[in-house]
Amino acid sequence: MKFKKVAAACLTGACLVGALGCGGGGGDKPKADNNAQSLKGKELVMYVSFHEDTAKELSKLFKEKTGCEVKFIRLPTGEAVARLQAEKDAPKADLWLGGTVDAHELMKQKGITTPYKSKFDENLPEKYRDKEGFWKGTYVETLSIGVNEQRFEKEFKDKGLKMPETLEDLLNPAYKGEIIMPDPAKSGTGYTFVSSLVQSMGEEKALAYLKQLKGSVAQLTPSGFTPAQKCGAGEFLITVNFLSDQTLVNNKGQKLHRTVFKDAGWSLCGVSKLKGGAHSAEADAFIDFMLSKEAGDILVKTTNGIACNPKSAVPEGLKPLNELPLFDKYDFAQAGKVKDELLAKFAAL
Amino acid sequence: MTESVSREKSGWAAELKVLTREPQILLVIGILFVLFACFIIYPFIKIILVPSASDWAAAFTGKEFYEAFWHTMASSLLATTSAMVLGFMYAYAMNYTEMPCKRFFQVVALLPTMAPSVVSGLAFIMLFGRRGFITWNILGLKTDLYGWFGLWVVQTIAFFPLAYITISGVLKAISPNLELAAQNLGARGFYLFRTVTLKLATPGLASAFLLVGISSLADFGNPMLVGANYHVLATEAYAQVVGAWNLPMGAVLSVVLVVPTLLVFFVQRYYLEKNSYVTVTGKPVSGLNRVTVSPAVRWMLFGVCLFIALTILLIIGVVFMFAFTRTFGYDYTFTMDYFVEGVLQSASMKNSWIASIATAGITTVLGILLAFLTLRRRFPGRAVLDFLAMLPVSLPGTFIGLALIMAFNSGVVELTGTLTIIIIGMTLRQLPVGYRQAVAGLSQIDKSMEQASTNLGADSARTFFKIVVPMLKNALSISLVYSFMKSMNTLSTVIFLISPEWNLASVNIMSLANQGFLTVASATAVGMMLTIFATFGLAKLLLRDQINIFDL
């Protein structure tokens, strides 16, 4: 695991591979203010795998609500995983916030995290939290097809093409050499795409589709974020990557037409309580807070992800989670298990 | 005879015995060995031991591996050849002809060294990319130059300055007397060039070729930026580590990359240098006029130089334009936004500066110390010290970075994510430069200076600081300036060493460019150039020396 730590350390600065740190989504409005027992003078230490500003805003609001001081160290997912394991017997933090759920699942299996049943659990749909209470989801990243609107209008509309919104549309020869997406071998985003396709379509069909698609793809990038930016800049017409990245580019002024396609793959960022942390009650309170609508709003605002708490605001121009055609049965554990095998098959296409 | 001896007391025991009379020296040598053991040998062993047999097997059975290996060899051979050809023509024109604007050409050729080499890739995308200013906005072409071709062009531009500087050194070191003698014997024109100039330059050129070759084999930024689906070993190693969290595989790829570079290093060090008529870092011999070429050749060379110089200016120009207009090509409104975002609001420029200044200082001091010891003292392991000090020249930056994090990510000395490890990486990378400068400087100083000092009662330490260091001032400032500049611009060495707290400007330029934020990347590159110039100005004021960065 040392390696992951190292890998992650490199990654942070470079931010070449996007979408690693997953943001946490909010919960329901905590039944709420009655739990705002005063934690004044208390403190909470957490490892955070969100971006800095997300972490700052969350801690600020938590302090306002409870009076509890929050100290956090920002670590990318891989580094956090490595550090948590190294400190297993004497954790220096109480909570791990952010990071993809497969990593939280791993921590659960290694006995590093501890379950916490919150009275606000109900705020989240069941699929966004661990049944045994080890981790809760915070926000969801979903795959989407992004199209550079300006270029489409100018160059493709005249040819009688309609805005590409489905996976089948991407196979149209007109788009050959105009599609950019992350490399499944190097980017989590890219792998989510491939593995969710395999799980939803069945391997044979999915690989046949991917083979065809690969012929049209101009570039497979190592970073999950790059395709959105390059598509926004007009270098490429179509990108397939996470919606939040596309939204970020879109909101900066380079309009991207974004469609969450049918059975789109997704990824979830979580929060877990660490076993043996010094501030147990404070950690519980923070998890409660993460289930609240306000916390979800912050996540939405700072990450463009979709909060797991259905009551939190939805990023501008998007639909709430339950209305998105996501591939609900996506199995993270399964995806992880067959990764090497699947990547080899993809490479051979 | 009081004791019977039949030969000089030599060998390590005798040398050590002499050293014990100078404990300071012994201590310094000891410290240097410990440092080298910790920061070169240990990481080296570590990175080789990390991958298991199955990792090696996995690498050698994968088709990607062979592809990346082949790509690496092919692209660097192409780029090195073309950069050498252009560099030779340019250097020949500068040293053998009288042409207008020579000073201008000399300065322009060195401008690209002020910025990270990825800037040429960045500019290439902005000018000739799918939405390039020239290809799209002006010519309306739908081109896609990502891949080997684009990489070739970009690396040629990126390595041109290095080729030019090295070849220029080689040509300057050829004694004009030999050419005059050949002329006196009736040789002229191309015959003279072929039989004398080129012949004398050949070993030096071969050396230069290998030097540029090592750099291009290990190049990281441009393949990342422009190579796209054309993967090379350096980028694959990075993607394996950072993208796939597969550190052992990254290590395998890095170690594989070291094989050709080390080979080149040994050829250069143990074969070419010994067979060279001139040294690569040779100094001009005298002010004698070189033989001149025919007007036709002169104007042809002028054309080549002009083309290269304009290309370089175009690159720098487009970087400035992208940095300071809202959307170059569409919206020409002047804006400082990108500069503010990329330079003023970002801590990375400050970080780069701190790390580079520290590196420059350490490298220079270490270089002089090492040169002093290896040239002027006899001690066991002197050859080893000399070898280790030069070795990093051949190590790809990604290899150094990866080896360091593997060695120091846990255990007693945990350095991952700190400023220290960045400085260590940069120092390793620049050490050969500082060492070489100091060796060259020290070789020109007669030994008797130091003997005079000891003879007058000064011990080694005093002699070193009062006599050696001041006399090496020139070599010292060149080494300071050069390693500062290189450290600011280095990308491959630090890519694995940075952390959220210690992000660096060169990495920012690359990752911004790679993600398509061309404007902010450009602004950061501009900030980088300005910072380097400002620092040179400052150094000139402080050191009050006559160093001209364009004479490097």
Next chain:
Amino acid sequence: MSETVMELKHINKFFGSTQVIHDVNFKVQKGDFVTLLGPSGCGKTTILRMIAGFYEPDSGEIHLAGRQIERVPPYARNTAMVFQEYALFPHMTVFENVAYGLRVRHTEDSVVKKKVGEALELMQLLGMEDRYPNQMSGGQQQRVAVARALVMQPDVLLLDEPLSNLDAKLRESVRVELRSIQQKMGLTTIYVTHDQQEALSMSDSVIVLQKGFLRQQGKPHEIYFAPRTPFVADFIGTTNLIKVNGDDALLVGYDEDTVLQADAVCPKGEHTLSIRPESIRLSEKPSPSATDNIMPVTVVRSMFLGEKMRYFVQDRKGQEWIADIFDPGRKIYEGEVYMLFAADRTHVIEEDD
């Protein structure tokens, strides 16, 4: 008067497996000017550097001013040296160069000023304190180098061919000056040169070295007139070396009908005599005398050298001799002549090479 201030005992030195100094022994008296003389490669500079401490002897002892110093680091020996290329520190002024050694000793500023001033005055360098070495002529640089050494009041002053970079005229005047300063200060000095003129004119004692062996130590006139080996005889000045057969007598046999009288009893067996060209006179008639050796010779050629005429003559045995005739006037000898030389100038060389 003599008090031994320095002594080298059984010094051996190797470079690799080549022995460059062979069991060298000598003593230096206090206040003496001792010259190490020999052709290049004879080991004279090596010995000087061993005294200074830049090399270590592989065996043997060096004693200086009551200390055994061969293992003492150079900076703790007090053996100030003037280097062949002067080795002035280019980044320091004249004053700082001369003051350097004193500063190393943490000498008080006022004392430094005074001593440097004295040294500069002695070397006639006053007014040049603030110049840098590269702003001075070779002769001036040389004076600075000497001043820098003198100011240290060393136990022994070491000079490594300090005059070799000066032109011939200047060299002669500096020679005189250097010797007078040395005598005035009573400074024990070791001087290295390959120039026998320099050695003879300046020294109290000359040590002749050849291929790492000490061949002879003695006063200049001893070295000149009583060389102990053919090499010494030949290296110092010009001489005629001839093979003779000794018979434990003053008379030695040269050929079947010539017997020469030597300056000392020549032991039995083949030996070498040294006869200086200037000791030879030529005459057209035989004019025998009890103190002269006489031999008929043929003039082969002659050479006009200004103050003297040099003749190359051949005796009956075929041996070629050189004879120098001073103040020759217009007289030129030709053909068959007689060669005369005094018995006390017919020196028997004790050893063979």
